[in-house]
Amino acid sequence: MPRVAFDQERCKGCGLCVAVCPVKIISISQHINWQGYRPAGVEDQEKCTACTMCGRVCPDTVIEVYK
C-alpha cells in the first residue's frame, strides 16, 4: 500500500506539494509547528499512488514516500 510521510516539524508550509499532488490529498494543516509554520500533511493515505511528485518539489526534504 503506497504511503507518504511528512516530517511536519521541518515543513515551512510553502504549499508547493499541495499544488503538484495529482490526487489532491495534501493540504496545509491548521496547527502550527515549532518553527511557527502551518505544515503540509496528508488526510487520505488510501488515495496515495506513491508518484513522489510532492517530494520532488519539496525544498525542505520533508517528505518520504513508501510503496
Next chain:
Amino acid sequence: MNKVFGRPRSLTDRLMHYCPGCTHGISHRLIAEVMDELDIRERTIGVAPVGCSVFAYDYFECDFQQAAHGRAPAVATGIKRVLPDRVVFTYQGDGDLASIGMAEIIHAAARRENITVIFINNAIYGMTGGQMAPTTLPGQVTSTSPAGRQVDKLGYPMRVSELLATLEGAAYVVRVSLHNPAHIARARRALLQAFKYQLDGKGFSLVEMVSTCPTNWGIPPLESLKWLEEHMLPAYPLGVFKDIGGGQG
C-alpha cells in the same frame, strides 16, 4: 514496504535556513542525489559562495570550502589542481557569479578548468535584501530599482550561459529550470551529465538553474513558480548551449 523517495545520503539532516518555497532546497537535493548516484560523496569538495547559499557547507555531507564573494571558481581551480582526483563543484548565485565574480567565472571557463559550476539565477540579490542584480529583468521591481529596471539607465540582463558557451574551454553549458516536477527531473539529468564530464576530464561544466526568490520578489511561493515561467523563461531560454559530447553513459 520500500522507501521510494526520501532524503539523499549526501544531504545532512540540518534544517535549511532558506525561506519557505525557496528553490535552493530543491537544487541542493538534486546535487546530493547526483552525488549518491555517482557514488562520489567521499571525494567531492564543494565551494560555497557569498549569498543566501553561503551556508551550503552545512547541508552537504561532503567537504566544503567557503570562498570570498564571487571567487568560488578561483578557489575551486586551486583545489582541483592540487587534488585532481577529487570532484570539485561551486554553488553560486547570480549576485555572486554574474556580478562581482564575472571575471573569475569567465577565466575559469576559458582556462578549461575541470570543475562543475552550479549557477542559481533568480534575477535578484537574496541575502542582502533584494537589490537589482546583473540578471534582473527589464522592468523588474527590486529594492534598488523601485520603479522597475529601466534599460535606458540600468541596461540589460546578462545571459551567462550564452556568454560562456562561446568559450572553447567550456565543455558543457546548460540552462534548466526548477518550476515543476518535469523540469526538476531535467535539471537532475543536466547535473548528472555535468559531473560525469568532470569525472571524464572533459573540462568546464556549468548548470544554470532558473530559480525563485519568493521573499524578495514579494510573490508567494506557488505564484513565484508561475512568475518564473511567465517572465524569466522568455528572457532566459532553457537548453544546452554547449556540449562537446562524448560524456554519455
